[in-house]
Amino acid sequence: MQVLSRLKAKLRWHHLVHGGIFLTAIALFPILGELDLFEAFYDFSRAHEDWELDELAVLVLLLTVALLFSVIYQARHLRRMAREKEAMRQAASAKARHDPMTGVLNRRAFKEIARGVAQALSPSDAPRYIALMDLDKFNPVNSLHGHEIGDATLQEVAERLKLEAQASGTVARLGGDEFAVLLDETANAVQAERAAQRLVHEIAQPFFFGEKAVFIGASVGLVALRYGDDITEVMRRADKAMGVAKAEGRGRFSWYDADQDRQAMDRETIAADLRDAIAHDQVAPWFQPIVEIDANHVSGVEILARWFHPERGSIPPGVFIEIAEDSGQIGTLGLSVLRQACVQAKDWARPLTLSFNVSGVQFKDPNLVPSIRMVLEGTGFPPERLIVEVTESSVIDDFGEARAKLEELKALGVAIALDDFGTGYSSLTALQNLPFDRLKIDRSFVTNIAKRAECQKIVSGIVSLAQGLHLEVTAEGIETVEDLAYVSYLQCQRGQGFLFEKAVPGDQVGELLDGAWQDLPTVPVSLAKVVGT
Template sequence: MSPEQTAIWRSRLLSAPSLFIASAIVTWPLIVEKNAFDAFYEFSRAYDTWGGDEVALLTLNLAVALGLSDYLKSRKLRRLREYRALERNRAKVNARHDPLTGLINRRAFYEVMDQIFSDPEGPDATRYVALIDLDRFKPVNDQHGHAAGDAALCASAERMREEAGAGGAVARLGGDEFVLVFGPAMDAASVERTARRILRSVAKPIPFEGRQLSVGASLGLVQWDAARGLTEMMRRADHALFQAKSNGRGQFAWYDADADRQTRDRAEIAADLKEAVAHQEIVPYFQPIVKIGNTELVGFEVLARWHHPTRGDVPPTIFIEIAEDSGLIGELGMSILRKACVQALDWPEILGMSFNVSPIQFVEQELVSQIKQVLDETGFDPRRLTIEITESSVIDDFSAAAQKIEALKALGIKIALDDFGTGYSSLACLRSLPFDRLKIDRSFVTDVSEQEQSQKIVNGILSLASGLNLEVTAEGIESIEDLTYLQKQSCSLGQGFFFEKPVPAEQISWLLETEWSDRVICTPPLKVAG
């Protein structure tokens, strides 16, 4: 090789690193995929004359860069696919599972039930389901915080899962409510044994930050009938759970079709009652109150009556209780009192009227003002009105009850203690509250002439009332023998079927114009007192 050639190759070799670096600079944007065209254009302008070696080296770098770029792209895409797959799986898990307890959620439970009964053997298989609600969970949250509540939920969920058995599944429906699908091999007896184990297990103390949390559980059990649909079967399980809680909590109850029918019937009556109260379809009936000594008429007790368009006469024991539970009793009571006052304006002024106020209605703050408003609007003399209340109305707060009674008496209204003898604190009531009259409960009056124990109770009440200078009304007089016995004991007043059943307002005038001789056997004819 000549000296000139040697010099040329030496210069090429010496320039190779710089050429490699330069070509790497122009090919690097291909790898990072950023401004590759601009970089290549600037590089080409800087090197106007390229030799074959330079072109070969640049081509090699380009090939390496493109290969590396493809590799990085494929790895990035693979990681992106893996990430998306992971996110899809996570979303799928979250969509089917409760994030706190790890149990399947409501949606997944529905899917499980669909899968069970879509199996060809599913519809004929007997399966049982338990709806579970934690007892005393709210106090744990309130007293120890939500972290303690979460700990109680997780511990309870794990205990249920452990007791579910082979083939069983536990789901959290929300809040502190769970549902358990028992395994296909379990019969009713096995289900009950498992239910008892769950009750014992959940009731065990739950350690939390050095403290012991205490919750319990109630279970509603139902034999699943897929033909009735998921909504109906869950409603039945919920009804069974309600029965378990009503029975005292910490226990299980099976779905009872008869009890369910009664509950649904009660719900229908409640809906109809709301309409009846709004349209004032419930009306007052009146039962005579007489002087026992000579059977003179002194007034009437107002009794609510409801004639349902399809059910007929609904007993007051049913619709009054429903009115109390549904918050309608105040509106219903004032409606009946207003109608009774209007109708009583046509009676002789000497006749009084007794009106019963329920315990729920008595504690209402507006009771006194509402009664006063009715009396003012109707013009009924408050001195002719007696308000009857029971011991349960006043037992919780004698002081508040005394204030309300005094406010009513200030209007001129008399106050009677109803159902006397059936409560557990009658003497305390008499000592603390200013009553005008006692009413002996009908359970002691009916057949009193034949019941020695009832006679002792009635005689004791009459003696007590005499010492306190109180009138006494005996309700439930149904025979001449009972009337005769009470006359001998000098009881003040009486009422009952022996004198007359409750009658509508339009019959009062007729009763006042007749002697009622066929209604009062072996006694003087009924007449208006005075």
């Protein structure tokens, strides 16, 4: 019986120990599984079922100690992984918020900070100020000294900005050679201006890299940041102010001007509308008559562009022509108007000449001659009826290039006129070097000429010069009978001006040719009163 009792007790302990081993193995499973020891441990326990209780107790104790060390190891491992993960997160966050080259904030981080400032302000708080900077004359640095010096220059710029901003300012590189500074919260408008002046001064100082010296500058736009401001709009305003600083000569600062910005936005809107209007031939040709003074009849017309906007009404040519030049649409606009004019002029009762004014921007376009050829061929308009007018400012930069282009135009069969003669600085040189057929005396010399002795001498000299060079002459700006009388006295062949007619749409030219010109003013028989003889 004792033997049986001892056997049963041993079996119970065996079961208990095996159960403990099993539970311990489960606890150690993450480690044992990684070390591939779980099966080895199980096989060991099965192979030593005959161990005594004290031996098994020692084994359980060892396993418990092992479990304790395992738990400690796992805890430390998890803490280390958490620290590494947090360090990686912080490094990634810093990298995402900082410019890798200069170490200052990037555009995204700067806008986040500025947005937070705007949200933290109250309606009664004084505004903060942002200085947006673009480096002047930086592009040549890379080409002259190499990208390594260019990068080093940007780094030095960032350091100077940080020194100027001190600890309370926020400096960022927005991209390329553009930086921004959110000024100290104690700064007022006067202090903001002083800070901007210091920034301009600091960047204007030379940057030394060994024996090399780099000279650049900075243009700064200043803008106020107020409660609830939209940061995207604030940065747009700062960019506008910076553009003004550049336009005014660079190396300076400029405040954002709301009125000026509204005008700029209005111009941008007009430019967009103009693009659509050109595409749909909504900028139409109007025609101002050119009169043969002695014969007292219309021999030609000058093409003038007119645009009636569906919402703004009539937009003056002085406005939309300038916008067309600034926005790169002047070539398309001019050819659209010329094409429409050629189509209309083909149906007129008399073969009037068309005078087409080419701006300086258009004249420099390498596609000018092929485009005019295409218009003439596409409309079937006779080239000999087209007069291309160019201003002196269009040709004085390079007489050789200008001559080549003018000869290409003459090869098409068109005539060439020098417009606004007398207003430039080298009109005589232009006449001497370029193949003009006609010249037009600028209106500033003709209007009210009977009362201006100096203009009488100038116009008399121009007409004599033209006659000597066998050039036909048109006097612009004839507004009174006295103006007409005087240019007629000087034997000027053609006249143009409000005395005859302002520009009219194409559908009214036919009426003028049908008889309305019978009432043209005639030159007085006696000119003694007019010319003082």
